[in-house]
Amino acid sequence: MGKGLRLIFRVVAFLAALSLSSAYADAPSPDELVRKLAAEMTSAVRSDPDLQNPGSLKISDFVQKNIVPRFDFDRITQIAMGRNWAKANPTEQKQIIAEFSKLLTRTYSNAIASLKDLDVEVKSTRVLTPNTDVTVKTQMIGRPQPVAIDYSLINGAGGWRVYDVTVEGISLVAAYRDEFSGLVSQSGVAGLIDALKTKNGG
């Protein structure tokens, strides 16, 4: 198991790559987008020592500005919640989205530092719904073993945005599903929100 998990640690490295997509307002295809952004992002990290230093304030700033907008946290949260999503009222839903996106951002931000030694190759794209829902399959190279990372993107109001990341076949969003459903069945939606808030430090 160790190997699969180790890979997750590097996920954000490439997620970072998706951040510059605003520069491509009329982006051609999601795989082209991913390829170009990966190249730009790795060079950004390589040329800025502050971005290679985990824990630096510049990283969180960078992530907020460049990466967060490329993620569809509404959809991510809804998938992680599964059928429990309907149990939360609109206010609670907003809170869950806010806390969960905070948790994900905080946890994975520092991994962008590792982009320094990595490169991303786009392998193929699987189209689930044309022009709407695609999975871009990539390989991260620069480690002893190449790591397969797939990005599921959806084309919505904000353009193409990521709603799941799969590392060597393990879905990061699905990883939260059992935790969420466990907490909701134990202590309700309010209990889940409390747990998320506690995890985020208040």
Add this chain to the structure above:
Amino acid sequence: MKRFLIPLGLLALIAPGLAFAAPMKKAKPVLTPLPIEEREEPAPPNDVFESVNRVTFAFNDGIDAVLINPLVTVWNTVIPSFVRTGVGNFFNNLDDIYVGANHVLQGNGARAAMDFQRVVVNSTIGIVGLVDVGAKMGINKVDGDFGQTLGVWGIPSGPYLILPLIGPSTVRETAGRGGRILTDPRTYMDRVPSYALMGLEYVQIRADSKANEGLIAASSLDRYVFVRNLYLQKRALMVKSGRETLNSSQAAK
């Protein structure tokens, strides 16, 4: 009846497209994705032993805190990195023999040939496995074990288990591990070198996964559940891909 349904189905495909036909500034989706609530909900994990498992999980955490973590720290600080890599490669090379054997049992001859090619190259040019020459030649190591083989053969995983010291497993994977231990030469060696080699491999594996363990602790709300989910996803995927390879090779015959 069927003839009637087909145009109806086509209409359903076109209708969302029409909704977006109005001129828009940006390219908008032509078709709407499957609504989230209609996506496949995975079955809840089979964890009938959860209460016992949680105790073992906590026990393992305790052993980690007093014994394993200090060992890993010593390992990472005292042992130079090329030695650590060499030790990892050495055990990986031994593991490749099992990986290859299991790929044979899974009917995946093509991959087994690659696994054995790795063993040959790494054991010779790679100095008894200390250097991963195979990877440099473009043949990367893959996972494969007897638990996976049992799964490919159609044996269900059974309930989730936490094993003392080892961690996440299932009834099937534990049986697979048993098979591995029975065929491991170390089982039949003298006790001292046998334990020394097993201990070394254990520390190496644990040191290797430390970074992940930290990340899991930071990102999870209930670490037990998070680890269980990741483990079961990983095992299910290994069995699924093994089965797909078997089915496609049978179909080709």
